[in-house]
Amino acid sequence: MLSIVGIRKTFNPGSVNERLALAGLSLHLQAGDVVTVIGGNGAGKSTLLNMVAGVHPVDEGRIIIENQAVEHLPEHIRASYIGRVFQDPMMGTAASMTIEENLAMAVRRGSTRKLRRGIRSKDRQYFCEQLELLGLGLEDRLTTRVGLLSGGQRQALTLLMATLVPPKLLLLDEHTAALDPSTAQKVLELTEKMIKKHKLTTLMVTHNMEDALRIGNRTIMMHEGRIIFDLKGEQRKNTRIPDLLEMFKKASGRSMANDRMLLAN
Numbered sequence: 001m002l003s004i005v006g007i008r009k010t011f012n013p014g015s016v017n018e019r020l021a022l023a024g025l026s027l028h029l030q031a032g033d034v035v036t037v038i039g040g041n042g043a044g045k046s047t048l049l050n051m052v053a054g055v056h057p058v059d060e061g062r063i064i065i066e067n068q069a070v071e072h073l074p075e076h077i078r079a080s081y082i083g084r085v086f087q088d089p090m091m092g093t094a095a096s097m098t099i100e101e102n103l104a105m106a107v108r109r110g111s112t113r114k115l116r117r118g119i120r121s122k123d124r125q126y127f128c129e130q131l132e133l134l135g136l137g138l139e140d141r142l143t144t145r146v147g148l149l150s151g152g153q154r155q156a157l158t159l160l161m162a163t164l165v166p167p168k169l170l171l172l173d174e175h176t177a178a179l180d181p182s183t184a185q186k187v188l189e190l191t192e193k194m195i196k197k198h199k200l201t202t203l204m205v206t207h208n209m210e211d212a213l214r215i216g217n218r219t220i221m222m223h224e225g226r227i228i229f230d231l232k233g234e235q236r237k238n239t240r241i242p243d244l245l246e247m248f249k250k251a252s253g254r255s256m257a258n259d260r261m262l263l264a265n
């Protein structure tokens with residue numbers, strides 16, 4: 001479904017700010033795989049997702065989604081089959097537009113034919129049904145500007161928009177990290193619901209190791225632009241958080257003790 005083959009990325013090459021973000025990383029996902037991605041700060045997790053989404057061009061390597069090479073396609077073309085939710089609740093929705101306008105935009109994803117059509121009552125009914133599933137009362141606020149919503153409400157809406165037309169691939173980058181614990185919990189439950197409902201192939205970056213082991217069917221850990229381990233099946237089932245810490249230490253030669261992961265709620 002998704003094949004990433006030997007991707008490399010160096011930011012600011014040749015300058016004092018040169019940073020190797022991805023060091024020839026390869027990863028293959030089957031359709032329906034839900035892979036959690038963990039690793040220390042600067043490991044390259046966000047860069048990996050950004051490269052798949054087309055935010056940055058690759059220096060080297062290939063990205064293949066359902067047999068189509070996408071590494072040279074611009075971000076807006078890839079957006080028609082990739083759903084994304086970022087860490088920052090301010091991204092992913094348009095603040096000055098209403099909830100229904102944002103949802104109408106999401107429905108049009110990948111379809112130019114519907115571009116000029118206005119919002120019809122049938123659309124509104126569908127939006128209401130979908131918003132009800134979030135359980136946040138947003139179905140009564142279709143004409144509220146998104147800029148007036150709370151971070152959690154906005155993140156839930158972004159998630160709905162990212163999955164309203166089921167994408168081939170869902171990319172989540174610490175999408176609950178900026179929310180208070182109970183809202184984060186709720187958005188995470190919604191995420192799992194959406195993934196199950198649409199059987200979405202997903203890459204989810206998290207700094208919460210409990211979530212990393214609980215959600216999905218596979219966990220990869222990154223360090224210095226590489227995958228240092230890849231857990232699935234029985235091995236993953238038998239792995240506990242202290243095991244992860246130990247594996248990280250062995251593979252990277254340093255302890256994760258000061259890392260944000262350990263401070264995760």
Ligand SMILES: Nc1ncnc2c1ncn2[C@@H]1O[C@H](COP(=O)(O)OP(=O)(O)OP(=O)(O)O)[C@@H](O)[C@H]1O
Nearest residue numbers: 011012019020021040041042043044045046047048
């Ligand atoms: N746009 C950019 N310009 C320059 N350097 C960048 C850029 N994006 C990432 N980097 C660098 O690339 C490396 C990998 O960063 P990345 O953001 O992918 O890490 P991460 O694993 O997501 O970390 P975090 O857990 O802090 O989010 C870091 O050294 C970072 O400073």
Ligand SMILES: [Mg+2]
Nearest residue numbers: 045046047173
């Ligand atoms: Mg990141």
